[in-house]
Amino acid sequence: MPTLATHKPQANNRREIVLEIAAGFFVRKGFNGTSIRDIAKEAGMLPGSLYYHFPSKEALLVAVFEEGVQRISAAAEAALAACQGNAWERLQAACEAHLVTLLEGSDFASVIVRVLPQDVPGAAEELISLRNDYEKTFIALVDALPLPAGTDRSLFRLMLIGALNHVPLWYRPGRETPSNLARQIVANLRFAQDNTKTEGKRT
Amino acid sequence: MPTLATHKPQANNRREIVLEIAAGFFVRKGFNGTSIRDIAKEAGMLPGSLYYHFPSKEALLVAVFEEGVQRISAAAEAALAACQGNAWERLQAACEAHLVTLLEGSDFASVIVRVLPQDVPGAAEELISLRNDYEKTFIALVDALPLPAGTDRSLFRLMLIGALNHVPLWYRPGRETPSNLARQIVANLRFAQDNTKTEGKRT
DNA sequence: ACTATAACCAAACAATCGTTTGCTTTTATG
DNA sequence: CATAAAAGCAAACGATTGTTTGGTTATAGT
Numbered sequence: 001m002p003t004l005a006t007h008k009p010q011a012n013n014r015r016e017i018v019l020e021i022a023a024g025f026f027v028r029k030g031f032n033g034t035s036i037r038d039i040a041k042e043a044g045m046l047p048g049s050l051y052y053h054f055p056s057k058e059a060l061l062v063a064v065f066e067e068g069v070q071r072i073s074a075a076a077e078a079a080l081a082a083c084q085g086n087a088w089e090r091l092q093a094a095c096e097a098h099l100v101t102l103l104e105g106s107d108f109a110s111v112i113v114r115v116l117p118q119d120v121p122g123a124a125e126e127l128i129s130l131r132n133d134y135e136k137t138f139i140a141l142v143d144a145l146p147l148p149a150g151t152d153r154s155l156f157r158l159m160l161i162g163a164l165n166h167v168p169l170w171y172r173p174g175r176e177t178p179s180n181l182a183r184q185i186v187a188n189l190r191f192a193q194d195n196t197k198t199e200g201k202r203t
Numbered sequence: 204m205p206t207l208a209t210h211k212p213q214a215n216n217r218r219e220i221v222l223e224i225a226a227g228f229f230v231r232k233g234f235n236g237t238s239i240r241d242i243a244k245e246a247g248m249l250p251g252s253l254y255y256h257f258p259s260k261e262a263l264l265v266a267v268f269e270e271g272v273q274r275i276s277a278a279a280e281a282a283l284a285a286c287q288g289n290a291w292e293r294l295q296a297a298c299e300a301h302l303v304t305l306l307e308g309s310d311f312a313s314v315i316v317r318v319l320p321q322d323v324p325g326a327a328e329e330l331i332s333l334r335n336d337y338e339k340t341f342i343a344l345v346d347a348l349p350l351p352a353g354t355d356r357s358l359f360r361l362m363l364i365g366a367l368n369h370v371p372l373w374y375r376p377g378r379e380t381p382s383n384l385a386r387q388i389v390a391n392l393r394f395a396q397d398n399t400k401t402e403g404k405r406t
Numbered sequence: 407a408c409t410a411t412a413a414c415c416a417a418a419c420a421a422t423c424g425t426t427t428g429c430t431t432t433t434a435t436g
Numbered sequence: 437c438a439t440a441a442a443a444g445c446a447a448a449c450g451a452t453t454g455t456t457t458g459g460t461t462a463t464a465g466t
Contacts, residue, residue, distance in 0.1 A: 013413095014413075014414090028321065029321070029322075030233070030235060030319070030321075030322055032233060032235035032236045033235045033322060035452075035453065035454080036453080036454060036455085037452080037453085037454095045414070045415090046414075046415055046416070046417095047454085047455085048414085048415080048416080048417085048418095048455075048456075048457090049413075049414050049415070051454095051455070051456080052412080052413060052414070053413090056454080056455080057454065057455090116233070116372075118231065118232070118233075119232075119233055119236060151391075152379075152387060155379075155384065155387055155388070155391075156391060158366075158369065158370070158373055159366040159369075159388055159391060160366075161369065162365045162366040162367075162368070162369025162370070162372075163361075163362040163363075163365040163366050163369075164365075165365070165369065166361065166362075166364065166365025166366075166368065166369065167361070167365070169319075169365075170361055176355075176358075181358065184355060184358055185358070185362055188354075188358075188359060188362060188392060189391060189392065191394070216443095217443075217444090238422075238423065238424080239423080239424060239425085240422080240423080240424095248443095248444070248445090249444070249445055249446075249447095250423095250424085250425085251425075251426075251427085251444085251445080251446085251447085251448095252443075252444045252445070254424090254425070254426080255442080255443060255444070256443090259424080259425080260424065260425090
């Protein structure tokens, strides 16, 4: 069979620009607080033109979300690849990468924390699935910790993620660095577990 | 002086019903995801009728927010009044009340966690102020803790609040009780601080 | 040069949004 | 009963929403 329609006139230049602008709006205004016209206007395009790149507003959010998960995952895995320490040090490295990406990285990662799946009914399950994929890394990291028997590792992980993802709500640049904050957060959870007497917090 | 216009035909029955319905929508759909018509419909009223009770949608949200702060504050202070223990036990009591109110109390308190001030531009400062009033309680509780010198108590408190307010995003009734979760969350932060060697996490 | 696709414009669509206005019903008090 | 305020209805206002449709320009391969 001959080469049928092997054209490729150009790359999607504007598509990535639109994604970046959309990420900014979604982070600052939320999903329902952002209009297609907001994004199009900042991109120097007309509202309808966005529908060449994305079939719907929800699909645009999903694309931003996917990019965010990919970026923060890449940051965490890169940090882990460069860390040869023990389980606590590896967890700390991942948390540093996580927080640095949230606070100083692009807006893509922040969308993951800002936009709730229930805000996007048509794609809620997909967003949850994407987030779960990323958090699997933390499940493994927490599982590797030398925690006292009886410790609820699931709760421990959710505590940590809750504390980390809460930082963007109060963080102000100039005081502590994101890395320092992550280190302190992990440290505050670390020593607590070292001398616990396994006294029954569960039966 | 004679009694001039001392009428009071009735109390604001419907007003509180509207508030409760609004709280439910704000929690589940967010502020921008909730329409006046949604609330009015569930209240069995017409959209315009809400404007007799509240001058605007934002004012309605503020009213819900205020009620939420009052309820969760009352729960925390009641728990503290009934607790004669040490600083850690008092913190635990407040956290239990906080989490129980968030997970099992009315929707009013959940609105505080769900709706971000930036979603309501015209009342953002007021919402922040209301939240800060409540969190002052936790500032005092954390200040009273016997933490090792050099510990950033502000970060410690923000970690705790972050972990607590994150629970509604993953909590599923039937497993652990809210009280149990709060106790474990505090416990996970407690022992960490007991044997810290004051090794410089800050200079 | 011809053609097919990419990329976007221009303009509108129906639906929904928060809100306003004028009128009616209800309710408690004198 | 009379009255005045409370509470709500009915209906619309202009603005904004996500989206569609058809036409236009740009670009690259044959």
